[in-house]
Amino acid sequence: MAAEREGTRDRPAGATAAGRSRAGRLxxxxPLRRRLLPEWDPDAFGRLSERIARFLGTGRFIVWMTVVIILWVVWNVAAPGPLRFDQYPFIFLTLALSLQASYAAPLILLAQNRQDDxxxxxxxxxxxxxxxxxxDTEYLTREIAALRxxxxxxxxxxWIRSELQDVMKELEERQNGHHTHAVFPADHPRGRDMDDR
Structure with missing residues (x-):
């Protein structure tokens, strides 16, 4: 027990904390872990499935599949007996077509899911x-309304022209009024009184 205490005294204080916190540091x-199963990129697999589904939906695939099936059937009917690999019920052809359909359906669904996403x-x-x-349209509408x-x-x-014309008329009337007072001072009642006296 004493030796363990001395060993902990010699060890730096932050060593255990650093060792513990290194695992929880963000x-x-x-550190890389070894995995038993191989890693695969789901995005790359999705792109491959989209390519396959796109090819399955073309007329070229239908033509190639029809040609392969016709050649398969003609070979297994017309070829010599030892060279035939699939006899008349064509069980191997049925198995190949069902296998192709069983893989094509999930690939098409995966491509559709990616397209939906x-x-x-x-x-x-x-x-x-x-x-x-x-x-933006509402803001512009409010701005246009404020501008209007x-x-x-x-x-x-x-409006400015009409106001200026009114001011000019008033000035002319005032000037004409001052001239009439100056020319005819007797018109003013006070002036007439003073002249009479």
Missing amino acids: DQPR RDRVNLEQDRKQNERSIA MGLGEVATRD
């Missing part, structure tokens, strides 16, 4: 873009 990558992401992006467009209200209070050229 700023360092985890892409469509969902595209629809979400379109929805966000539509929301942004609607918000502001322009309603702005003086136009015709």
Whole structure:
């Protein structure tokens, strides 16, 4: 017990903490673990399945499959007996076609699922873009309405011209009124009184 205590005294204080915290640290990558099963990239497998499903949906695949089946049947009917590898009920051909169908269906479903995921992401992006467009349109509509209200209070050229004409008329009337007072001072009642006296 004393030797263990001395060993712990000689060991640095942070050694056990660092050893313990290294496993739980998030700023360092985890050490690689050996796996028994081989690793595979699901995205690469999905792309391959999409290519296969795309090829299965073309007329070229139907033509090639028809040619292979016709050659298979003709060979196993017309070839000499020892060279035939699939006799008349064509059990091996049936097995090959059922195997192809059993693999084609999940590959097509996987490709459809990936397409659905892409469509969902595209629809979400379109929805966000539509929301942004609607918000921008509403903002522009409010700005145009504010500009129209502001322009309603702005003086136009015709209004300024009519106001200037009114001011000019008032000035002319005042000037004409001052001249008449100056020319005919007797018109003023006070002036007439003073002249009479």
